[in-house]
Amino acid sequence: MTIDAADPSPDPGDGIRIFDVTDPTFGADSPLVTLKGLTLRGGDPLDGFGGAIRSAARLDVRQCTFIDNEAALSGGAIYATAQLDVVDSKFQGNATSGLGGALYLNLLDESATITRSELSSNRSAADGGAVHGFLMRSDLAVVDSAFSDNAAAGGGGAVQAHLSDRSSLDVDDCTFTINRSEADGGALAVRLDDSSFVLNRSVVHGNRSEGDGGGVFAKTVAPGVNPFPTPRAITIAKSVISGNTAQSRGGGVYSYNTTATEGLIEDSRITGNVVPQDSQSAFRNGGGVYAYVVSPHTGENKPTFTIARSTIDNNQADHEGGGVFVCSKDSGNVVFLQSTISGNQTLDPVTGAGGGLFIAHVDNPVASVDAYLRNTTVTQNISPSGGGLATANLDRVRVRIANSIVSANFDRVGPGQAPSNVAGRLDAANTKFNLVGSGSTILALDGSPGTLDSTNLLHNNAPQLTPLSDFGGPTPTHALQFGSPAIDAGSNALATHPLTGEALAADQRGPGFTRPFDVAAVNHPGRGPVDIGAYEVNLPKVISVVVDGSASAHEPYDFSTALHEGEPVVGGGNQLRTIPVGRADRIAVRFSEDVPNVSSGSLTLRALTTGALQTLAQSGGFAYDPLAHAATWKFSAPFPADQLLITLADTVTSSWGDALDGEWVNP
Incomplete structure (x- = not known):
C-alpha cells in the first residue's frame, strides 16, 4: 500500500504528516504500534517534526519504504521519542532543514534498532544526513544496513549521535559509502559522555568530510567515572x-x-x-x-x-x-x-x-x-x-x-x-x-x-x-x-x-x-x-581455495569465505558443497607460508560420480608466485557437472621443511 501525502506547493511545512503515533499511557506500559508493508511518500507537516511519522509510543516499522518526505525541523521521515525498531525498510530522498534527514531519535531510557535496512540520498541542512540521535541512558543498534549518498551540511554525513549517561551505539555488519559532511565525520560522527561506540564488521568507503574524520569521527567529552566493565569508549573492530x-x-x-x-x-x-x-x-x-x-x-x-x-x-x-x-x-x-x-x-x-x-x-x-x-x-x-x-x-x-x-x-x-x-x-x-x-x-x-x-x-x-x-x-x-x-x-x-x-x-x-x-x-x-x-x-596452512574459470558464468567460489559463528574459517570453509561456478577450469590455492616445492602434481582433482581425473592444460597449466604464496592450476577442459574431490599432496612443505598444518581435502 502506498500513501502519498505530497502537496503541490514546493514550500516546506505546508503539507501533512501521514502518521502521528501517540502514547495514551504517558510512558507507562506503552502499547506497541506496528506498520508493515507500506510506502510513505511526500509527508511535509506544518509543525516540522517527522515528515511521515511522529512517534511518542513503541513503534515497529517493517518492510516499509519512505520516499521524499520532508520536515522543516527534524526527522525527514521519522521523528521518535520512544522505542523504535526499523526492520527491512528503505529510506530514500528524505530531507530536513534541521537534524536527521531520514530519522531523528530523542531517547531517554529507551532503545532503538535499525536492521537490514537501506538509507540512501537523504539530506540534512544541519547534522545527520540519514540519522541523528540524542541518547541518554539509551541504546541504538544498527545491524546489517547500508548507508549511501547521504549528506549533511553539519556533522555526520550518514549518522550523527550524541550519547550520554551510559548510552551506547553499536554498528554491526554495515556499509557506509559515498556519504558527505560539511563538518566532521563523512560517514559517522559520534560524541560520547560516559558512553560507548562500537563499529564492528563494517565497511566505511569513499566518504568525505570538510572537517575531521573522513570516514569516522568519534570524540569523548566531559567524562566522569566510566560505567562500563572496561573503560573503552571507542572501538573499531574487524572493519575496513x-x-x-x-x-x-x-x-x-x-x-x-x-x-x-x-x-x-x-x-x-x-x-x-x-x-x-x-x-x-x-x-x-x-x-x-x-x-x-x-x-x-x-x-x-x-x-x-x-x-x-x-x-x-x-x-x-x-x-x-x-x-x-x-x-x-x-x-x-x-x-x-x-x-x-x-x-x-x-x-x-x-x-x-x-x-x-x-x-x-x-x-x-x-x-x-x-x-x-x-x-x-x-x-x-x-x-x-x-x-x-x-x-x-x-x-x-x-x-x-x-x-x-x-x-x-x-x-x-x-x-x-x-x-x-x-x-x-x-x-x-x-x-x-x-x-x-x-x-x-x-x-x-x-x-x-x-x-x-x-x-x-x-x-x-x-x-x-x-x-x-x-x-x-x-x-x-x-x-x-x-x-x-x-x-x-x-x-x-x-x-x-x-x-x-x-x-x-x-x-x-x-x-x-x-x-x-x-x-x-x-x-x-x-x-x-x-x-x-x-x-x-x-607451519604452512592453506588459507584460500578459489574455483573459477575464464568461461564461468558465476562469481568465483572461495572456500575460505564460509563462516562459522559469523567468522571466517581459517584453513578452508565448507568443503563439501555444490559450487556455483559453471564451466570453471581453474583452481587457485594460497598458503600462509612460502611452499617452494609445490608443483603441478601437488593437486589432484577427481569427479566422484564418474571417477574421471582432470588433466592440466598443456600451456600455462601450473604457476606458483613465491611472494604471494599462491599456486594456480589450469585444466584442459571445464569441470564436469559432478561432485569434485580436491586433494593437496602431503609432500607440500614450507621453505624450512615443515609439512602442511592439516591436510586440505574436500570432502
Whole structure:
C-alpha cells in the first residue's frame, strides 16, 4: 500500500504528516504500534517534526519504504521519542532543514534498532544526513544496513549521535559509502559522555568530510567515572575503512579520548584514505588515523589509544602522519600492538614528517605521552623526515619500541630516494630487539645523540619482506621471506602487551598463527624464538581455495569465505558443497607460508560420480608466485557437472621443511 501525502506547493511545512503515533499511557506500559508493508511518500507537516511519522509510543516499522518526505525541523521521515525498531525498510530522498534527514531519535531510557535496512540520498541542512540521535541512558543498534549518498551540511554525513549517561551505539555488519559532511565525520560522527561506540564488521568507503574524520569521527567529552566493565569508549573492530577523505585531520578515522577512556582499533584495515595537499586547513595530519589523547591525570586514569592486529596502509597526509598521527595534550598512553604500517606517505616535500607514524605532545611542560610499539612492522612508508616514524616536542614524547621492524622506509618516491626510517627521541633503554634501517636520526630523551644497544639489528635496510598480501587472518601482512634476519630474532620476554603484560599467543593474523614459533633451522643465540615484527613464521596452512574459470558464468567460489559463528574459517570453509561456478577450469590455492616445492602434481582433482581425473592444460597449466604464496592450476577442459574431490599432496612443505598444518581435502 502506498500513501502519498505530497502537496503541490514546493514550500516546506505546508503539507501533512501521514502518521502521528501517540502514547495514551504517558510512558507507562506503552502499547506497541506496528506498520508493515507500506510506502510513505511526500509527508511535509506544518509543525516540522517527522515528515511521515511522529512517534511518542513503541513503534515497529517493517518492510516499509519512505520516499521524499520532508520536515522543516527534524526527522525527514521519522521523528521518535520512544522505542523504535526499523526492520527491512528503505529510506530514500528524505530531507530536513534541521537534524536527521531520514530519522531523528530523542531517547531517554529507551532503545532503538535499525536492521537490514537501506538509507540512501537523504539530506540534512544541519547534522545527520540519514540519522541523528540524542541518547541518554539509551541504546541504538544498527545491524546489517547500508548507508549511501547521504549528506549533511553539519556533522555526520550518514549518522550523527550524541550519547550520554551510559548510552551506547553499536554498528554491526554495515556499509557506509559515498556519504558527505560539511563538518566532521563523512560517514559517522559520534560524541560520547560516559558512553560507548562500537563499529564492528563494517565497511566505511569513499566518504568525505570538510572537517575531521573522513570516514569516522568519534570524540569523548566531559567524562566522569566510566560505567562500563572496561573503560573503552571507542572501538573499531574487524572493519575496513578505505578511500575516505578529510580536509583537516584523520582521512579515515578521527579519535579523541579523554580521562579514563580508551580508543581501540583492532583486527581492521585502514587503507587508501587521504588528507589532501590542496586542503585549506592548517592541520592536514593523519592520512589514515588521527588520534588525540588528553587528560591531566596520570596512572590508571590516563586515556589510552591502541591499534592492535591491524593494517594501516597506503594512506596520505599533506603534513604529518601519512598513516597515523597521534597527539597528546597532558598525559596519555599510545599502543601499537602486532600491527602493520605500510606504504603510507606525507605529501609536502619540505614539512612532511612521519610517513608511517607521527607522535607529538603539546602544551603541558610536565606531563608526557607514553608510546609503545610491540611486534609491529613499519615499512615502505615515505616522508622526508622519519619515513617510518617521527616524533615531535621532544622529551615529552617517550617512545619505546620492542620486537619491531622499522626498515625499508624512504624519504621520497622515485629517483634519488634514500632510507628514512626514524627521526626523533627514543627511550633507548627500553628500545630493544628491533630491526631498524639506516637513514635514522635517533636522539636520547635528553636530546643527546641516541645509541641503541646490541639487541637491535641496526642499519639493516633488507628485512626481506614479501609485498603486502593475504597470508591468513582478517588483515593483509608482510610475510617474512626465507633468510629474513627477523626470524627467531626477537625477545620472548617482550612479546607481551606493554601495559598489561599479557603474552602474545598469536601474531597479527590471530588464532591459528602461533607466537612464538621456533623455526628449527634458524638459531640466533640469546634471541627468539619469537620473530621480530607483526608476522610470525608458522607451519604452512592453506588459507584460500578459489574455483573459477575464464568461461564461468558465476562469481568465483572461495572456500575460505564460509563462516562459522559469523567468522571466517581459517584453513578452508565448507568443503563439501555444490559450487556455483559453471564451466570453471581453474583452481587457485594460497598458503600462509612460502611452499617452494609445490608443483603441478601437488593437486589432484577427481569427479566422484564418474571417477574421471582432470588433466592440466598443456600451456600455462601450473604457476606458483613465491611472494604471494599462491599456486594456480589450469585444466584442459571445464569441470564436469559432478561432485569434485580436491586433494593437496602431503609432500607440500614450507621453505624450512615443515609439512602442511592439516591436510586440505574436500570432502
